[in-house]
Amino acid sequence: MKKYIAVDIGASSGRLMAGGKQDGKIQLEEIYRFENEIKGENGSYFWSIEKLFNEIVNGLKVAKQEGIEECTLGIDTWGVDYALIDAKGNRIQEVYAYRDERTKTAIQDISKKVSLEKIYKKIGIQFLSFNTLFQLYVHDKEELAKTDKILLVPDYLYYRLSGILISEKTNASTTQLLNLETKEYDGELLKLIGVERAQFATLIEPGEVIGPILEPLRKQYDLPKCELICVASHDTASAVIGVPGVEEHFAYLCSGTWSLIGVENMIPIATQESFRKNFTNEWGAYGTYRFLKNIMGLWLIQEVRRTLGNKLSFAELVTEASKIKPFQFLIHCNEDCFLKPENMVLEVQNYCRNTGQSVPKTSGELARCIFDSLALTYRKILGEISSITGHPVDCLHIVGGGVQNELLCQLTADVVEIPVVAGPVESTALGNIVVQMISTGELRNLKEARNMIMDSFEIKTYQPAVITNLEEAYQRFNQLVSMDK
Structure with a gap:
């Protein structure tokens, strides 16, 4: 049985689920679980993004110990939140959590510069104060100026595992920056918030193969041979697939x-x-x-x-x-x-x-x-x-x-x-895994x-x-x- 691993991370916990097809049915098993939470610091709220990366590695170590020598892997998390990466590939700051209050007035502030109805007609995304559009609008401009790439959370975790930069479409759409007609980041809105298209990676579709886990990382921690597949990395997108x-x-x-x-x-x-x-x-x-x-x-x-x-x-x-x-x-x-x-x-x-x-x-x-x-x-x-x-x-x-x-x-x-x-209860992990199965031709x-x-x-x-x-x-x-x- 081919082995597929879903890394599924929510606001309060994450887990690695192993799945595959046997006797015409999908088998699913939790192999590792860890906690996740928002951390308060100096009046702001952040995610412990390095902890999440380390927990993925820990989960893959457990998978290897349980006999999984070779697998594919996909990652899904919540949307909108992002990491800033400099030209050397290093993260610039902690990852703000969407419940942080810094965007409390951002919708009203932007509405004074451009009609919200005009934005909606182009983008088609509901107005929530924590959307990436509004987070980037209020983000420190000096930090944005130092930024080479803006990666949403699952894109960042893929990057840490593979060294490859991507912008997965289902999650990218939660930024409220993708134009429905051009299928690209909207130039007018990028200019409004002070960022450029080059600061986002190439948009890719669920099902595309990203590449293997970095060999030094695999050897250091004795991880399975693992091919990373881009799944629907927004957890709701994966859940709907499931x-x-x-x-x-x-x-x-x-x-x-x-x-x-x-x-x-x-x-x-x-x-x-x-x-x-x-x-x-x-x-x-x-x-x-x-x-x-x-x-x-x-x-x-x-x-x-x-x-x-x-x-x-x-x-x-x-x-x-x-x-x-x-x-x-x-x-x-x-x-x-x-x-x-x-x-x-x-x-x-x-x-x-x-x-x-x-x-x-x-x-x-x-x-x-x-x-x-x-x-x-x-x-x-x-x-x-x-x-x-x-x-x-x-x-x-x-x-x-x-x-x-x-x-x-x-x-x-x-x-x-x-x-x-x-x-099913595990629809998100299932949606993650079936995209991998379709990508490999098993479905x-x-x-x-x-x-x-x-x-x-x-x-x-x-x-x-x-x-x-x-x-x-x-x-x-x-x-x-x-x-x-």
Whole structure:
């Protein structure tokens, strides 16, 4: 069996997953896991990028010890954040984390120089204050002047392993700098933020072979012979590849720290309505576009749990939430106050208090507030997607860690009033690996890959049940969203 390794790194953890095809099914095994977190320093937030590189090396050492002598490898992480490299190939500074507050006013500042609608029409990416466009706009100009290459996080990790500079398209699209028409970095926006096209590497497609791990690195640490393959290096792009969607009009929900909900299109939609609703057209693998919206997802419950001292497991929080009457407490999940609060419990309570609602006090009430609000948000976004695309959604595929929250899966089916197909949990690693398998010829195409994923992993369907007070709760929720605009 050919061996493929997915390096899949999220905001709180990373892992190396080994996969391959056996007896007509995809096998997947975790071989190494490590922690990841944002570090505060002098009032700013950074990633420990060297730790991430070292952990990849450590994981490959374990792979060799477990008998993997030869493999291919792909890397996926979150989007938008970047490393600056000087002409000698050295990193100039620490990698800012997207939750850093330095870009708080960047959208408003740029809007004074160029119309946001004009930017959207060219780029088709939703406006989020932490997009690379805005990060580079506020970045120290002296550091940018010293920069030879700007590499997004997975591109930097590929570079450290191979010595080769790339700019992978699915992740590059999250910069809000790629022009939908020219398929290149937009010259006008680059000039606006004070950088040049030459400071970005050549754009490459998922599936292209990058090259082998540097031989001195392999020998020093006794690593497997490893060919690096460019996968869809934005984790959402890989997760969507891993969605076993076979229906004509399915939507997906990548449920993790963020909730990414949308549909897969062959052409971008950058209309006045999609601009007004702030939908994005992130580039996907094989000529697709991810027409979606970012929602603050399980980050909300993760931070509630942390604030409460991690005394209850996530499963216990779900159990406590199931005991609480639904729709008593609602929040607008994408409010800025929930992005990086010191105390998520207080933020949720203050929001409910300030909007004239009852205030959740217990862990169960707080969890119920978050789960109810997420499900109602999903309903709202799916309605907007149907309106903009012109066709209804037949079913919603949920993938990622949120699949394990059966209360939220059933609640989502009930609220959106269509079947919810939950699974697999490891869709991101699977999407990473199947691109490698297609690249090596072991799978023919994405359709075959998705059918094989459906046959290889546990998938559960939730049929919607009737909620008597749903419309009243949805009306109250929409009033909150309208108040916050």
